[in-house]
Amino acid sequence: MAKNKTCYRCSNCAHESIKWVGCCPSCGEWNSFIQEQQHTALKLPSFSKTKCSNFLSAVGNDQTYAMSLLQDIVIEDQDRMCSSLKEWDRVLGGGILPGSFIILTGDPGIGKSTLLLQVADLIAQNNYAVVYFSSEESLQQVKGRALRLGIGDTRVRFSDQACLEHIVALCEKEKPNLVILDSIQNCYLSEQAQLFPGTVAQLREAAFFLMRFAKINKIAVLVTGHITKEGQMAGPKVLEHMVDAVFYLQCEDRWQTRILRSVKNRFGAINEVGFFEMQEEGMVEIANINQQLLSEVSVSSGSVLVSAVEGSRPLLLELQALCVDSRFGMPQRVVTGLDPKRVVLVAAILEKYLHIRFSSQDIFFKVSGGFKIKESSSDLGIALALLSSYFQMPLPQKSVAIGEISLTGQIKPANQIGICIKEVEKFGLENVFIAKTQQVKTSCKLIGLGSVYDLLTLFPEK
Known part of the structure; x- marks a missing residue:
């Protein structure tokens, strides 16, 4: 007769414990242990003896257990469904x-x-x-x-x-x-x-x-x-x-x-x-997801287009920033669709070199459409959106920002910019803000930026 034994198993990594624990010692997951009944007389499935599992029956000949050299293995042509x-x-x-x-x-x-x-x-x-x-x-x-x-x-x-x-x-x-x-x-x-x-x-x-x-x-x-x-x-x-x-x-x-x-x-x-x-x-x-995304873009302060690559597909997404004077002791940072730490980092770089007190501003950030951007090439777009909202001046229409920003305030070239530029050309966008050191062949107007100081030239009235 089977004898039941109680154990606790992590639902994340299957680590087993004789008692419940709050944090799994194997994977570090919290509150993941669930109680199970172990049946000591229960055997694991024997594929060679399962009645309807002929496909798994072991054939006891030398060919089944023989080793093969890599050059002797034949790759069959298989059509994908x-x-x-x-x-x-x-x-x-x-x-x-x-x-x-x-x-x-x-x-x-x-x-x-x-x-x-x-x-x-x-x-x-x-x-x-x-x-x-x-x-x-x-x-x-x-x-x-x-x-x-x-x-x-x-x-x-x-x-x-x-x-x-x-x-x-x-x-x-x-x-x-x-x-x-x-x-x-x-x-x-x-x-x-x-x-x-x-x-x-x-x-x-x-x-x-x-x-x-x-x-x-x-x-x-x-x-x-x-x-x-x-x-x-x-x-x-x-x-x-x-x-x-x-x-x-x-x-x-x-x-x-x-x-x-x-x-x-x-x-x-x-x-x-x-x-x-x-x-x-x-x-x-x-x-054509970009066609739907661009149909919702409006020219206003705090808005800028960026290009993000998902897999092999470039997406044209709108960043929206809102900067207002803080009414609380601790300024708020509400970010949706971006890593909040990246937004805080870019704001700190702008405050350090451009002497704009974002530390006294509530900053709200959103990626339109509910998408999430993880690429560092969105740094330049984040900076331009912050400055556009702060100065209350919209950027030129049909503009896209592609570039990284270093801790020293330098604008660095972005990866995979070739496929991003092709997508920009496809939808007739005219102005592309990129790093000054990046060389790209395109019919678009390239606006090279060397450092965050050059960003102020885009807002001449301020």
Whole structure:
């Protein structure tokens, strides 16, 4: 008879402790330990003996366990499974590769299931066998969503099975090219049925089970995952290590825009982004996001355009600054979309060399559209926005600022300025503020700036 033993396991790194602790000694995460029941008589899944796991049965011959030289390994030509959603295919590196294990995560209700249902239908239209397992919704709910998306007549096969052994048995029967599982937190192994689905132990074993299934059979497995209240993927960190690719579906604070972001991708670029808009007919890709962003830009004091590169895509974003005399003992610094420390740093540099007392000003900063900028090439834009708001003078229309600012007040060249300038030319922007030492071929008017002292020449009346 199985003997139960209580233990505590970190939900972030799977570190185990005999008692609850506030801070994990392994990963440093706070309040991450959850109580679990260990069954000492319970064995881990034996893939060689699982009834419906023929794909994992070990073949006892010398060929199975033989070593290979690198030059003897043959790389097979594999076509990626593409959809007609160019934004999706580009973020994935050109499509889904056979044998890959991919996880898509995001906030509840953000559209993960909607996007995957559309992708499944589009890939099935390209003569690929696709099976869709919905462990969170009934088949009637899935059909209702499909009808709303206009894909009621699809070649995708559906099941609401949640047991992984039964899922594998159905896959052996259907012989699919792509398996979609929504979601991994609701699936379980029958040999660990005593554990609640979604626990650290279940997720770890389920991920290993699916990873071996994908690699041995060269079948792509795409699963959805939950996230924590901090916005990170739920489950042990080892889950991210097992999968080939991790994608986040995020929502910005502008209309119904969704951003598909690549965090890990063994078969493509990381930090690549794709833009979608949630509409009645489902996810609609936004091929030209900059056109929408620039349509909202207005010429006013404190406003300046900057160029930020997300993955391989340059974005033209508007920075908005507001400087007012402080009414409190401690001046406020309210920043949205930028690192607050970067704004404070740029303000300190301007105060040091230009003798403008930003220390007595409340500073409010915002990136329009709800986007987030992490690049240091936004330094020049931050400085110009602060000065424009402080002097209450707008910058010339159709102007973009691209450059870094050093602690000595020097304007430094920005990285990847070539693709930024091409995007600027594409939308007819005329003036580009850059470092004086940066050489760029362009039809735009380049305004070279050597140091923060040169910024005052842009505000001659002050």
